[in-house]
Amino acid sequence: MSSLLVQFFDPIPARLLEVLGLEELMVGPIASYLRPLTGEPYQHRGAIADVYGGNRVLGITPLADGLLTVYSDDKGPYADQRIPGMDWIAYTGDGLSGHQTLSSGNRAMAEHQERRKALRYWHKPHRGHWTFETWAVIVQRRRRWGRGQDGVQRREFVWILAPVPSPISDTWPQEVIEALNQDDGQLHDDSIDVIPADVAPPAKSDRTSARQRYERLTAAARRTATGRTHSSKLVQVERYLRSPAAREAVIIRSGDRCENPSCMGHPLERTDAGAPLLEVDHVNGLARTGQDIPELMIALCPNCHALKTRGRERSALQRDLLIVARTRHQALLKKL
Template structure:
């Protein structure tokens, strides 16, 4: 990760000079970086923006657009589709010093609400888009929690599990915050269930059988986000792998961990791409 939690950064020097992106506004979408930068400030309230945590633990982030109804264009579309586009949401909060922002962490868009009404810059009522963001670390903890594992009671194929996992990621229906949070966890569970089933009890890194059975009698493998070397990445099947604890530790802490992760990335990408080809050929 290029940024440290709660550390202060210059928006111009530390963000835009290094990664590019729009230097004005609350949403910056540099084309060549795997990030979408979100900036929140109390000054945004004059434009009808009200950001902050709600009672569900979600950070409510108001989309862009100062006059007229907000639409899913440009930055708003980028936030909504960030998982499919492979972009991390990085949130920064303004400070009393102009141009200096505090990094608040990496987030995942759990959903959105496009039915709220609020004033625009000219004071006229208009439709708002409010995104429901949750810290990526919360999603990662849910994925690693053994108690969150889905118990599949119906006899479904790996292909059907795969379809469910990708369908969950594609879901872009706007809902209330509490529903968004439930949908996010369900999406994570569908992805986790598919990735574990895809592995068939074999580590997707070293190719060896899982070292032991978990308390539920299933092969113990851990969910690893292959897109980045921390495990709070995006929960999408093509960027997740089921690997043994030894490989997991080596990737994170080993001398050759980065190379091992790159090899794993290529393996998972090739497998998932081959599944798309097979489906298209049917």
């Protein structure tokens, strides 16, 4: 009965239980009658289905009571993660390989976002048990580039989930209500301006093409940075997801080598996949600058990155690297 009330009434009318003759049967908050209980553990998905029904395989599926449930396993195949510094969740959409579409589980998520309905979030840590962690509401939908189970780059949805105490909206924290009011319900597409090199590699012989791409990516990064005009949870979300345009621009500017002029490590080292072994970082830290824009960022080999972050002479190195980043940025744009 409590599941039916949650599905069809929010908020629950004041005299509904009295009219239905349920006042004596259901004493206290409706959410307290819902099962499973938060923190309830199960060894595997089959055990959850044995008790509560629902699909044993799908990552986005309702239980037998009709309330939507999403599952997140630290072993993959999706890159779900709690957003650092906050308890919100970046949840990858439905679809193992190929571009994800707004169908199946993703369609159900979009409907919940539109209706501001809560869903159940189950999580399984590495070598742990499945646990019903929290109720959550979708406060934003984004799209980014990621790799499918087949290892091929694809566009994927990222649903931003905000934990709430219960599916009853009267219990939701004010910061969640504010995020829902800020959400326009539209797709925030981070995959348009940034096309991974192994999807559409630029012609190596055409440096003009690379410079034009740098200008386009820089403009995209500035648009993203300009939109971060106030402090909110959604701004923190964007900082976690980072501007993919800015990072891609810095890699292009670097020419696939460490941008520290005094690099004594391995500036041209490559990964097994043939990609440059570079780490893009904010010269003075994102917390200080608050902006993902190429002229404040630098591409470094792991050794130089460590020196910039933890080295004894890091302050002097950071001053030098900021000059390098700005000089290389301006020089590349002037060539256009």
